[in-house]
Amino acid sequence: MASLAERSGAPMGERDLHDDEIAEIVRALVESDGRVQRLDLPRRRLWIKRQGSKVMPVFVALQGLAAALFRLPFLRPSPQLAPEAMQAREIERLRAFGKAGFPVPRLVYASATAMVMADAGPTIAEHMRRVRADAGAHDAFLVKGAEALGRVHAAGLSHGRPHVRDFFLADGAVGFMDFEEDPASVMPLETAQARDVLLYFLVVTSFAASPDKTCPAALDAWLRHAPVATRRELRTLASVASRILPLARLIGRVHMGSDLRRFIMATEFLMQAPLDRAESPNTAKAGQDG
Numbered sequence: 001m002a003s004l005a006e007r008s009g010a011p012m013g014e015r016d017l018h019d020d021e022i023a024e025i026v027r028a029l030v031e032s033d034g035r036v037q038r039l040d041l042p043r044r045r046l047w048i049k050r051q052g053s054k055v056m057p058v059f060v061a062l063q064g065l066a067a068a069l070f071r072l073p074f075l076r077p078s079p080q081l082a083p084e085a086m087q088a089r090e091i092e093r094l095r096a097f098g099k100a101g102f103p104v105p106r107l108v109y110a111s112a113t114a115m116v117m118a119d120a121g122p123t124i125a126e127h128m129r130r131v132r133a134d135a136g137a138h139d140a141f142l143v144k145g146a147e148a149l150g151r152v153h154a155a156g157l158s159h160g161r162p163h164v165r166d167f168f169l170a171d172g173a174v175g176f177m178d179f180e181e182d183p184a185s186v187m188p189l190e191t192a193q194a195r196d197v198l199l200y201f202l203v204v205t206s207f208a209a210s211p212d213k214t215c216p217a218a219l220d221a222w223l224r225h226a227p228v229a230t231r232r233e234l235r236t237l238a239s240v241a242s243r244i245l246p247l248a249r250l251i252g253r254v255h256m257g258s259d260l261r262r263f264i265m266a267t268e269f270l271m272q273a274p275l276d277r278a279e280s281p282n283t284a285k286a287g288q289d290g
């Protein structure tokens, strides 16, 4: 039976909570001011996410500056909104993903700036940690995430900040959470999607146990579903990013932060990746048996 739980379009504020749970949530909201909080209740685990207690990282500010200096739309940060608007945007995007058939955490309650979600289970990052002794199983998650990201793009959506920390598994399918960023509101959809791919490859290149095998497999998996316009945009983006590489390497000699190292690795991979092959219908060849 499809319960309220399974419906993705429940109106904001609709409750699916027991009275004792409401008391616990109110207590958690009052007693703590953490941004994301796990609440282990007798019946189940819930998550509270509050907007407004996150400061803009220096990296995001620098990114905005670089976007303006180099005229690179893909670097443009999502607009920083007031907490209420931020949450409305996150809920709206969560619903859009749910409506398109992607698993998303079920929203059980929302106030103006706090949302309470059902537990979506371990994130893919957690699954990966559990199997890290098995390189094949570990990296298969990265490929699976790339495939799911391709499906997201084929559905006309962009994630904004794709990371295995914000992906989970629901009956074997990849689900998504954390929809705070909305790059498609400040750049064309295909640019936002190509940016998703670059961001996701920051994760793939740095997490893969066998990057030489896993990076191409992940790209192939994304290409299986990716819209043509996005493939084209990714090629442009990779070539633009590659022009920043010398500067990035130079900065890296002075201070190689982890963001910078990931950017260099992902760009180096994407700029030499056979993205052109994507235009031919023969791309989806066999070769990865997971």
Ligand SMILES: Nc1ncnc2c1ncn2[C@@H]1O[C@H](COP(=O)(O)OP(=O)(O)O)[C@@H](O)[C@H]1O
Pocket (backbone or CB within 6 Å): 035, 036, 047, 049, 105, 106, 117, 118, 119, 120, 121, 122, 123, 165, 166, 177, 178, 179, 180
């Ligand atoms: N509904 C949920 N189910 C399971 N884990 C969750 C849920 N909501 C949040 N989390 C965990 O908390 C982390 C942070 O939440 P997220 O929405 O990504 O906030 P942030 O913007 O701080 O990254 C997630 O990466 C995940 O590990």
Ligand SMILES: [Mg+2]
Pocket (backbone or CB within 6 Å): 165, 166, 178
């Ligand atoms: Mg997150």
